[in-house]
Amino acid sequence: NAGVTQTPKFQVLKTGQSMTLQCAQDMNHEYMSWYRQDPGMGLRLIHYSVGAGITDQGEVPNGYNVSRSTTEDFPLRLLSAAPSQTSVYFCASSSPRLTNEKLFFGSGTQLSVL
Amino acid sequence: DAKTTQPNSMESNEEEPVHLPCNHSTISGTDYIHWYRQLPSQGPEYVIHGLTSNVNNRMASLAIAEDRKSSTLILHRATLRDAAVYYCILRDWDSNYQLIWGAGTKLIIKP
Numbered sequence: 001n002a003g004v005t006q007t008p009k010f011q012v013l014k015t016g017q018s019m020t021l022q023c024a025q026d027m028n029h030e031y032m033s034w035y036r037q038d039p040g041m042g043l044r045l046i047h048y049s050v051g052a053g054i055t056d057q058g059e060v061p062n063g064y065n066v067s068r069s070t071t072e073d074f075p076l077r078l079l080s081a082a083p084s085q086t087s088v089y090f091c092a093s094s095s096p097r098l099t100n101e102k103l104f105f106g107s108g109t110q111l112s113v114l
Numbered sequence: 115d116a117k118t119t120q121p122n123s124m125e126s127n128e129e130e131p132v133h134l135p136c137n138h139s140t141i142s143g144t145d146y147i148h149w150y151r152q153l154p155s156q157g158p159e160y161v162i163h164g165l166t167s168n169v170n171n172r173m174a175s176l177a178i179a180e181d182r183k184s185s186t187l188i189l190h191r192a193t194l195r196d197a198a199v200y201y202c203i204l205r206d207w208d209s210n211y212q213l214i215w216g217a218g219t220k221l222i223i224k225p
Contacts, residue, residue, distance in 0.1 A: 004157075035215075041217060042201060042215030042216050042217050042218055043158070043213075043215040044215070045213065090158070092158075102148075102160035102163070103150070103160060105157030105158050105159065106157055107156060108155075108156070108157050
């Protein structure tokens with residue numbers, strides 16, 4: 001079972017470059033989200049989506065854009081990378097309709113901005 | 115959003131039970147208590163969750179205080195593979211999914 005798939009696993013950018021982190025899930029989950037995790041810290045929510053065509057901001061949205069054109073995919077775009085965006089990024093999904101609602105996470109993307 | 119307080123780290127011996135505490139004194143009536151763990155270099159994984167009653171599953175047990183202001187995750191027989199950071203999180207069924215993750219408890223298992 002694939003679950004939540006994130007690509008790439010590692011990425012190095014120069015300040016000012018743009019890139020897109022990919023996230024795909026094959027569980028038909030309505031809810032998808034992006035988190036960042038800095039060393040020794042918990043996760044912080046960047047953006048989330050409760051269904052195709054619907055996105056909203058989380059705790060730390062500045063510098064990131066998202067879109068949700070399909071149920072399966074939820075890409076995260078960095079328009080102009082900054083060193084402060086060096087972090088590990090996790091994508092997660094869940095199905096809010098289930099009473100045992102739990103988040104499924106991808107394996108993460110380690111991003112370094114020089 | 116209600117927040118949780120956990121110890122920074124705990125140590126336990128292999129094959130012994132582990133009790134991981136979590137305080138959530140500002141919990142509201144609709145907040146579910148969720149536990150996740152994060153193994154080194156991996157994404158978090160779900161462990162268990164509950165609302166009012168104690169819960170058991172194949173991974174762990176969750177003991178919830180009667181006033182719901184604290185809870186304890188119980189690993190009945192810790193193994194080296196249980197070494198991870200454990201996060202206690204409150205999740206409001208009606209919330210906009212803005213979960214607040216603390217730094218969690220780093221569990222160290224000694225062989």
